[in-house]
Amino acid sequence: MLARVANNLFWMGRYIERAEHVARYLNVNYFSSLDAPNELSQSRQFVLQSMMFLVGEPINDDSIILKEEDILFNIGLNANIPYSIINNVKYARENANSARDLISTELYESVNKFYHFVIKYSIEDFTKKGLYDFTVNITEMTAILRGKIRGTLLHDEVYAIIMLGINLERATQVIRIINAKYNDAVMAKGSYGDKISHSFEWTTLLKCVESYDMMRRYYKKTPTSISTLEFLILNPDCPRSVINSINQVYKHIRVLDESKSPDKNSTAFLISKVKGEYEFKFAEEIEGDIQGFIEKILNSLVQISLKMENEFFNY
């Protein structure tokens, strides 16, 4: 496979995954805040700030009053803002376009429909009444895309490259969402009358990554900070967990690098190293220094991506 095209497919996977997480974050936070158990997490400003935090533009000044329509527009459909969903979808399709000969007709058609759905969506509808409809459609369409990727592509290196993009992005987004909700839990601490470890935000966090039902089935208890972190970071059977994504990344890099013991400068080696570290962690270690954990793992994921670029996409 051409190095340039591999790079494009890798990023197609990343952008599809990113669009989904941002859309779901908007949806879950907005709608769960409507009947949240305390005043702060019910307030519009709190939710809008949380959304800005997720997309990497935290609002550190409480005196700034955020306007709901502006924030939704910027994150959803503002084509001039790099992190907006519309841009993620545009980039995903642009990348699919340039690899059109390699991906299946079925996958391309779905990417294309996805793109047209987003660019045709009325901005007014979206910011006034369409938040639910828009974001649910995004998450459903990305699920279709994942199905087409899995079901209509040969499971060869093309597939491996796309899956590497998807899983690296998924790990990154799940950690970013954990970070954002952790931040919310800290801010909303005083208003619960209970401890941060039993914050309502943990439930929202699980819903943000579509893992609430799975988690309930696994623990059969109300989520706490420990059980939530354990589930979302360290449980290999949870398809959204960080370790699950890293395992997937490992599996797919081995399609590209089949050497028995990968070179110490290779991507496969680095991924094995990161994987090993989190295989033998326990949740209390993370809870003790959650900020430190987040910084470290995000950095590891960036390093993996850079390594891939050097090893495979350098054209």
Next chain:
Amino acid sequence: MPMNSDVKKPIFSSYINNTALFDEVFKTNGAAKNVYQKLFELYGNHSIQDYVQLNNKAKSSFFNQGITFQVYDNKETQEKIFPFDLFPRIIDEDEWKIIESGAIQRSKALNLFLWDIYHDKKIIKDGIVPLDLISSSANYLHQMIGIDPPGGIYNHISGTDIIKHSDGNYYVLEDNIRCPSGVSYVICNRTALKRALFGVFNHYKTHSVTNYAENLLDILESVKPKGVDVPNCVVITPGMYNSAFYEHSYLAKAMGVELVEGRDLFVENDFVYMKTIRGPIKVDVIYRRVDDQYIDPLEFRADSSLGVPGLFAAYLKGNVCLANAPGTGVADDKAIYTYMPKIIKYYLDETPILNNVHTYHCSRPIELKYVLEHIHELVIKPVDEAGGYGISIGNRLSKAEIKVVQEEIKQNPRKYIAQPIMSLSVHPTYIDDSESFEQRHVDLRTFTLLGNKKEFVLKGGLSRVALKKGNLIVNSSQGGGSKDTWVLKK
């Protein structure tokens, strides 16, 4: 259900059959011709309303598949589909035999002609084609003199534009042997028609058009460089913003080969490599959809970022095959076209199977005089433009416009040829604005492949329709649409 279903109009109810034109479907008495009778009956069962629905479905199928081109207005780019008409064109077996053998005959003759003018130039020495026609052509590449292309083939892929004249005979308008496009639409049109009106195929035995890509790959592999066992073939495209990018990606996908851009390739020791995730891999045959002038900045246009530095040198060494060969453009010059009957006779000792349209050379003083005096009844074409650009149709011009054309021709007579205004046949075509079928002019682009001891003509072709009433220019860049084209089996 529509409220007033009883007022549904049958599909051909307001068709106006102008008998002055050659209608391919209807006889002058209004009855459908034999081969169309069943189709006429089947379509006749639909009301206009049904048809509009089917038409919209077909359109959205094209749109969702991203078979579109970009239109730029001042604010944003818009995606449009190529207009497609659901009423197919039928060519029966006997007529097709003529077209097919005629297209192969022309391709072979052109290939021999190209070999000759880049080697011994016998045809010039024998006085059949004048030297200045070659030496004055911008597309004649002196770098190709004495070069033997792999397999001896120059024009691997030819697109021949053919019309049916009001006398019922086929005439060739143009031979396109640089980078003819459109074949992907032949396949899309068939797919769209099958999706919308699968039932009609039960009543006709139509040749498939999906075997083009496998034949193209066979042809490309047949011209592999010497010493290569299993050739690595690729398609090179100018990139995803090129208007024919869909076609490039379709062909690469259908052949199962890589679609590369210039920046994906590099040349080392006169061999060509592509940059893959596992390092460089040698490339042996390149189906290039990049024009001669852009393929290699070291040899041709230095400002080209689409090409590959050193590619031409690798070609000259015989280490890579380019299809079509550089320098083929000299033979699809419209001035060379006029010599086609003589070229066929000279190399093959055969009479041309397909007619040529009589052509006047403005470079010849006597013919120039005739052209200048008869512009109102002629089509004036620049010899080196493609896509229908620069064409003037005499009977559409005002007196002032005729004056302008006259001046342009006088300035540069070598640049122009003139032909009588041919009356292209018409085919019933659905027109959105009037919500009815109307007569529209059509032509046919056939696709011929020529390889080392292999040849192939796609059984079908692109029937292009001029959607504007009375318009004779069918090119998609000029607002043309297309139809699925059925070649019938016996």
